Amino acid sequence: MPELPEVEVTRRGLLSGVLNQSVTRVWASGLPLRTTVSVQKLRTYLLGKEIAAIDRRAKYLLFRFADGTVLTVHLGMTGKLGLLAIGAANHKHDHLILELSSGQELRYNDTRRFGALAIWSAKTAREQEMLLHAHEGIEPLGPDFQPEKIFSLAQGKNTPIKSVLMNGRLIAGIGNIYASEILFAAGVHPLAPAGSLALAKWEELAEQTIRILNEAIAAGGSTIADFLGANGNPGYFQLQLQAYGRTGKPCPRCGTPIERFLVAGRSTWFCPSCQQLSAAKAVRSKKS
Numbered sequence: 402m403p404e405l406p407e408v409e410v411t412r413r414g415l416l417s418g419v420l421n422q423s424v425t426r427v428w429a430s431g432l433p434l435r436t437t438v439s440v441q442k443l444r445t446y447l448l449g450k451e452i453a454a455i456d457r458r459a460k461y462l463l464f465r466f467a468d469g470t471v472l473t474v475h476l477g478m479t480g481k482l483g484l485l486a487i488g489a490a491n492h493k494h495d496h497l498i499l500e501l502s503s504g505q506e507l508r509y510n511d512t513r514r515f516g517a518l519a520i521w522s523a524k525t526a527r528e529q530e531m532l533l534h535a536h537e538g539i540e541p542l543g544p545d546f547q548p549e550k551i552f553s554l555a556q557g558k559n560t561p562i563k564s565v566l567m568n569g570r571l572i573a574g575i576g577n578i579y580a581s582e583i584l585f586a587a588g589v590h591p592l593a594p595a596g597s598l599a600l601a602k603w604e605e606l607a608e609q610t611i612r613i614l615n616e617a618i619a620a621g622g623s624t625i626a627d628f629l630g631a632n633g634n635p636g637y638f639q640l641q642l643q644a645y646g647r648t649g650k651p652c653p654r655c656g657t658p659i660e661r662f663l664v665a666g667r668s669t670w671f672c673p674s675c676q677q678l679s680a681a682k683a684v685r686s687k688k689s
Contacts, residue, residue, distance in 0.1 A: 403476045405460065405541065405574030406617035411482050412457050413618075418484045418505055419464075423451045426500035434496060435477055436517040446470050446520050447499065459537040459573035463530075469523030471530070477515030483508050538571040541610050546572075548604040555595040555603070562598065563591035563664045566610075575610070578645050579617065581670050583610050585644035590678040591669045616641070644670040 403411070424447045429440040447470070454465040462482070464472040474482065484505045491498075497509040497518065509516070521529040539545050554571055555562075565571060566580040575583070584591055586609040589602065598606075620641065639646075643653050648661040652672040661670050 402478045402576055403460065403480070403622070404576035404579055406579070406614055407622035408460050408462060408476060408574070409457055409542075409618050410622040411476070412455050412462055415455055415482060415484065415507070418503065419452045419455065419501060419507060421451060421453070422501040422503045422505075424448055424499050425502055426498075428498040428500075430496045432496060432514060434511065434514050434516050434518060435475070436519060438518045438520050442520055443497070446522065447472065452501075458530075458533055459540070459569060461533065461537075469526055471521040471526045473517075473519045473521065473533075474509065475517040477511060477513065477517065479513045480509065480511040480516035483510070536570070538569055538573045540573050541575060541614055546607060546611070548600060548607045551607065552598075552600045552603040555598065558595040560595050561592045561664050562589055562595045562606075563667075563669060565595040566606075567665075567667070575614075577667050577669075578642070579610075579613060581645040582613050582643060585671060585676065586613060588675055590676045591664050591671055592678055644672065646670065 427440060427444045427447055429438075429443060431440065447466070450466040450468055450470060452464055453467045456463040456465065460475055462474045462476075464474070466472070474480070476482070485508055487500050487504055487506050489506070492508075492510055494512045494514075495508055495510050496514070496516075497507075499507040501507060509518070519529075539550065551572065555565060558565065560568075563580050563584060566575050566583060567577065569575075581591070583606060587602070587605045589598070589606065644659055647659040647670060649658050651657070652659055652675060655672065655674050657672055657674040659670050660673055661668055663669065
């Protein structure tokens with residue numbers, strides 16, 4: 402699934418090609434996505450409208466039109482957005498095409514159809530966006546992502562720290578890849594109870610989160626299966642992964658083989674030497 406870096410890479414890759422361009426034609430496959438908008442509604446709200454901005458909230462892209470209309474796109478598991486020349490051959494699993502006044506078309510392609518589309522009218526967009534903000538957690542690359550705040554959210558929670566990092570209602574946009582990498586970088590065992598970590602450890606987790614997400618964006622995201630940026634190119638951050646997907650390979654720090662196990666049903670990778678559970682629990686006892 403595209404995580405925050407991949408969605409942000411997509412957003413940045415689209416900006417120069419779609420800003421200030423008007424929609425001249427709308428095509429939709431009609432096949433159901435996780436949430437779908439009818440082609441008639443898409444045409445009613447988008448035809449002739451100019452794209453004024455593209456923003457991101459968590460894993461959602463918000464295409465803002467000059468009249469106040471907003472098209473929201475969630476890439477789901479396998480969704481991709483790209484720009485092609487008008488008239489380029491359709492690809493299997495194309496589900497939405499917006500032809501633009503620039504002579505290009507914005508395409509949404511989704512093999513597994515777990516993505517989501519929604520239209521917010523100019524009258525309801527403000528209310529809908531407030532609901533989205535209320536539903537999603539703190540933006541890891543935003544000003545509210547402060548160690549004291551996430552430390553406070555974790556108090557009293559015996560939930561494994563990895564599950565907390567991946568809980569989009571608490572912290573937005575972090576999935577399996579980056580949760581594993583953040584915990585490895587901070588030396589925290591994935592099963593450490595979130596409430597057992599001292600503020601100093603949350604400070605380190607926040608620092609590593611920001612660093613890793615920014616480095617992933619700079620590398621074009623991670624292409625583990627089929628992610629492609631808006632320009633059709635894969636990401637390269639997977640070449641820098643320290644723990645994720647490296648079962649049996651030596652830890653980059655100490656040489657101990659990386660191990661894999663399940664946390665809340667999700668594959669998790671860690672170094673049993675650098676991320677000891679007893680050490681994670683001892684962090685709090687030293688500080689308390």
